[in-house]
Amino acid sequence: MCYDNKKMRRFQLIEHTADTGLIAYGHNLAEAFANAAYGLFSIITELDKVKEIESQEVTVNAEDTESLLFKWLNDLIYTFEVKHYLFKRFDIVEFAKTSLKATCWGEKYDPSRHHIKIGVKSATYHLLEVDEGKNRVQVIFDV
Amino acid sequence: MSPWTGPLEKVDDYRWRIPKSYKSGMRVDGLIFSSKELLDEVKEEQALEQVANVAFLPGIVSYSLAMPDIHWGYGFPIGGVAAMRLSDGVVSPGGVGFDINCGVRLLRTNLTEAEVRPKIRELMEALYRNVPSGLGSEGKIRLRHGEIDEVLAKGARWAVEHGYGRRNDLETTEEHGEMRGADPSLVSGKAKERGTPQLGTLGSGNHFLEVAVIDQIHDEAVAKEMGIEQLGQVMLLIHCGSRGLGHQAADDYISVMVNAMKKYNIEMPDRQLACAPINSEEGQNYLAAMRCAANYAWANRQCIAHWVREAFCKVLGKCEEDAGLEMIYDVAHNIAKIEEHELDGKKVKLCVHRKGATRAFPAGHPDIPPKYARIGQPVLIPGDMGRFSYVLVGTEQAMKESFGSTCHGAGRVKSRAAAKRMLRGEEVLRRLDSRGITVRTGSMKGLAEEASEAYKDVTAVVNVAHNAGISKIIARSRPIGVIKG
Numbered sequence: 001m002c003y004d005n006k007k008m009r010r011f012q013l014i015e016h017t018a019d020t021g022l023i024a025y026g027h028n029l030a031e032a033f034a035n036a037a038y039g040l041f042s043i044i045t046e047l048d049k050v051k052e053i054e055s056q057e058v059t060v061n062a063e064d065t066e067s068l069l070f071k072w073l074n075d076l077i078y079t080f081e082v083k084h085y086l087f088k089r090f091d092i093v094e095f096a097k098t099s100l101k102a103t104c105w106g107e108k109y110d111p112s113r114h115h116i117k118i119g120v121k122s123a124t125y126h127l128l129e130v131d132e133g134k135n136r137v138q139v140i141f142d143v
Numbered sequence: 144m145s146p147w148t149g150p151l152e153k154v155d156d157y158r159w160r161i162p163k164s165y166k167s168g169m170r171v172d173g174l175i176f177s178s179k180e181l182l183d184e185v186k187e188e189q190a191l192e193q194v195a196n197v198a199f200l201p202g203i204v205s206y207s208l209a210m211p212d213i214h215w216g217y218g219f220p221i222g223g224v225a226a227m228r229l230s231d232g233v234v235s236p237g238g239v240g241f242d243i244n245c246g247v248r249l250l251r252t253n254l255t256e257a258e259v260r261p262k263i264r265e266l267m268e269a270l271y272r273n274v275p276s277g278l279g280s281e282g283k284i285r286l287r288h289g290e291i292d293e294v295l296a297k298g299a300r301w302a303v304e305h306g307y308g309r310r311n312d313l314e315t316t317e318e319h320g321e322m323r324g325a326d327p328s329l330v331s332g333k334a335k336e337r338g339t340p341q342l343g344t345l346g347s348g349n350h351f352l353e354v355a356v357i358d359q360i361h362d363e364a365v366a367k368e369m370g371i372e373q374l375g376q377v378m379l380l381i382h383c384g385s386r387g388l389g390h391q392a393a394d395d396y397i398s399v400m401v402n403a404m405k406k407y408n409i410e411m412p413d414r415q416l417a418c419a420p421i422n423s424e425e426g427q428n429y430l431a432a433m434r435c436a437a438n439y440a441w442a443n444r445q446c447i448a449h450w451v452r453e454a455f456c457k458v459l460g461k462c463e464e465d466a467g468l469e470m471i472y473d474v475a476h477n478i479a480k481i482e483e484h485e486l487d488g489k490k491v492k493l494c495v496h497r498k499g500a501t502r503a504f505p506a507g508h509p510d511i512p513p514k515y516a517r518i519g520q521p522v523l524i525p526g527d528m529g530r531f532s533y534v535l536v537g538t539e540q541a542m543k544e545s546f547g548s549t550c551h552g553a554g555r556v557k558s559r560a561a562a563k564r565m566l567r568g569e570e571v572l573r574r575l576d577s578r579g580i581t582v583r584t585g586s587m588k589g590l591a592e593e594a595s596e597a598y599k600d601v602t603a604v605v606n607v608a609h610n611a612g613i614s615k616i617i618a619r620s621r622p623i624g625v626i627k628g
Contacts, residue, residue: 015558016215063402066414074394081387082336116277117588118559119347121241121390125397125414126217140217142241142390143348143559 002042004035011039014140020118021127021140029065029130030095032137033072034102037090040073040123041106043141044080045114047088052105056085061099065130069137072100073123084109118143147191151175151182157611161195161207168412169198174206175213176545176611181603184556185213193220196412200225201420202232204486204493208545210500211607212554212599216240218415221499221555224548226484227421229492233409234426235418236400236433238496239479241393243433244440245350245384246317246475247523248448249534251370252377253467254459256356259377260579260623262458263354267583267624269454270352274447275344276628277585282343284446291335292327294342298438299473302445307343308452312445314512316473317502320441325434330388331395338388338439343446345383347586347628349593352451353380353525354624355532361616365518365536369471371618378620379455379468380532381447382525383628384477385440392436396429421494430479430494437478444473471534472521476501476551482510484546495546503537503549503614511537522614526553526601528582528593528625529575533605533616540612549614550605553598562597563588575625584627593627 002010014021022039026032041047058075062068079085087106094101109116121142129138152160154174159182161173173194177185185191190213197219198207204226213222218237225238259266275282286294294301299320303310313319345352357376360366371378385392400417403425404410409418419425452468459466479496486493504511504520511520519536526532530553541547557565568587571594575582584590609616 013560015560016217019217020559062398067398067401071398078333078337078391082333116586118592121348122394124217124241125237125401125417128414142217 002039010035016140019140019143021138023136023138026135029132029135030092032135033069033095033100034090034092036069036073036137036139037076038088040076040120040141041087043118044120045086045116049114050086050088051107052089053107055103055105056083057101058104059101063098065097065132066125066128068098068100069130069139070123070125070128073139076104077120077122086114147186147189149191149195151191157607161191163198166195169195170203171198171206173198173209175209176211176607176613177213178603178607181211181599181607184599188215190215190220193218194223196416197223197225199411200227200233200235200416200418201409202227204228208548210548210550211604212499212550212552214554214556216498218413219498222550223498224496224500224546226493226495226546229421229481229494232421232494233418234421234429234479234494235416235496236393236396236429237415237417238498239393239433240477240498241390242384242477243389243393243436244475245477246440246444246473247525248381248444248473249471249523250379250448250451251467251469251471252379252455253465254377255375256377256623257375259354259459263581263624266354266455266458267581267626269458270451271583271626273450273454274352274626276626277347281340284343286339286342291339294442295327295330295435295438296325297321299441299445302442307446307449312448312470315470315514316441317475320445320473322434322437324431325438326431327435329428329432330392330435334388334391334395337391338386341386341388342439342443344386345447345628346386347589350383350628351528352626353528353532353622355380355620355622357618358621359619361618366618368515368518369521369534370469371534379451380525381444381451383443383447385436386443388439389436392432396432399425399429433479437475441473472523474501474523482547484542493546495548497548499551500548501551502547503541504547505537505539505542522549524550524552524601524605527595527598528622528627529578529580529595530601531619531621533601534618535605535608535614535616538612538615541614545613549608553601553604555597556599557597559592562594563591565596566591566594580622581624582627586627590627
């Protein structure tokens with residue numbers, strides 16, 4: 001379980017035999033998406049070692065909200081793998097059911113300071129849920 | 144997650160059926176190759192529900208199959224096999240998985256444990272240095288702009304043409320390491336960006352390099368045909384896949400399929416089973432892109448095998464010929480292929496999905512190397528790093544019952560988090576060391592996640608495959624050195 005500064009629950013991990021997943025929460029759906037991204041990077045690395053010194057814009061469009069979550073998280077995995085960014089803050093500046101624009105803050109991976117705990121290959125659609133009423137999302141990663 | 148409580152009918156000691164009456168929408172029964180003991184573990188999670196869900200896929204024939212190492216995956220179970228008619232069937236990227244053509248390559252040597260053991264630490268260090276591994280690892284290969292397309296089209300042949308290994312390695316690689324019908328223009332720029340720097344890298348997770356020693360030979364004549372001649376003989380095993388390129392290609396096409404499902408009016412109980420008709424543009428494009436990722440994986444294992452040979456020869460002070468570093472075989476265990484099979488007495492072409500399952504073609508099958516025409520295709524089953532690995536061969540029974548498929552490994556029983564809670568990486572390292580297994584790893588946590596205790600006993604798995612007749616055990620090896628990414 002992981003909490004934010006206001007003691008709001010951010011996300012909790014789900015155990016899945018071959019893989020790992022999470023349920024993320026928020027005051028609104030955009031915040032739940034941001035917390036899912038925070039959860040993803042806390043699976044990858046120890047986020048207390050990551051500084052918020054650089055940012056990248058991420059824009060995602062999808063057919064529906066479930067696909068938006070899938071693409072959002074996979075875009076972040078891609079950005080980490082190709083540009084080596086570890087992110088810890090996600091300012092979602094625009095959010096609609098099928099599109100999202102975010103400024104993601106963090107820094108480039110530095111092997112002398114950052115420990116990579118686990119490689120995440122992809123978010124999956126398996127058990128993927130977006131609960132708009134409860135501002136809660138669930139996702140399983142292939143690791 | 145609660146245990147699975149659906150209906151399971153015993154056919155015999157090694158076959159169990161989920162009747163299609165279980166869920167409305169199942170087009171065929173589920174058939175699981177397993178033993179009572181293994182099933183008790185499988186029933187603790189939802190893998191059998193996934194077998195039932197796969198039976199919903201349009202055009203599926205015979206059964207939704209599960210191999211003895213079945214465990215809970217996403218969409219398809221790991222260990223799932225499903226064959227679809229080309230006329231009205233679908234192809235599903237979830238039936239291949241994110242790590243397209245994850246697979247295993249086995250090399251023999253002329254050396255024995257007695258000759259290698261005194262230098263094992265030096266050997267593991269040399270292998271660790273010569274084969275890039277670990278998360279986000281980048282390779283030693285610098286591709287020219289656009290050269291990735293050649294890798295995707297030619298697969299292992301690209302590697303051989305660039306000095307990584309020998310031409311005859313291709314003869315003992317499934318599909319000769321070069322799947323036809325690969326179209327690099329259908330692989331996204333993002334996938335190529337991820338794959339370009341990672342060519343020739345082992346990656347992390349359950350991927351590994353192993354120095355192993357033959358400790359049982361079940362069929363001497365067949366083993367000899369493969370170059371497995373004596374107990375104590377040293378083998379080299381490589382397990383890895385298509386890295387970020389395959390992961391991204393799978394992501395891209397799952398999104399394509401999610402949209403295609405609406406277009407073709409297909410409904411599935413799990414979105415991860417997203418699919419499109421094989422004969423549709425979406426289906427054909429996926430297959431052409433998947434073949435590119437498969438070729439990338441074969442090029443990857445070809446390059447790695449070259450560096451493994453280099454390190455081995457250097458440390459042991461032998462040239463390649465004296466060391467006898469010949470390939471036994473290279474198999475894919477996450478793939479979809481168009482193959483000919485017999486259905487109701489007629490030969491038909493089917494799209495066979497193998498998600499954590501190994502092809503197991505019998506002696507005389509036209510798709511296996513001439514070298515193995517008399518004995519059947521070698522099937523390579525890696526265990527966990529503390530226990531055994533097996534070499535089997537394909538059988539006629541597999542052609543009749545499992546579309547020429549068998550198991551692919553041990554299969555997890557414990558989640559990565561549960562494994563880490565149980566054991567620390569340092570403890571795993573110490574225990575393996577005390578049993579004469581030298582481990583070199585970049586991640587202690589990764590090591591704990593892959594501890595033997597997290598896996599089914601591979602011996603129980605291959606015994607079911609053998610006793611059910613869908614492959615035949617030839618030899619067993621135990622590890623003396625392991626590199627975990």
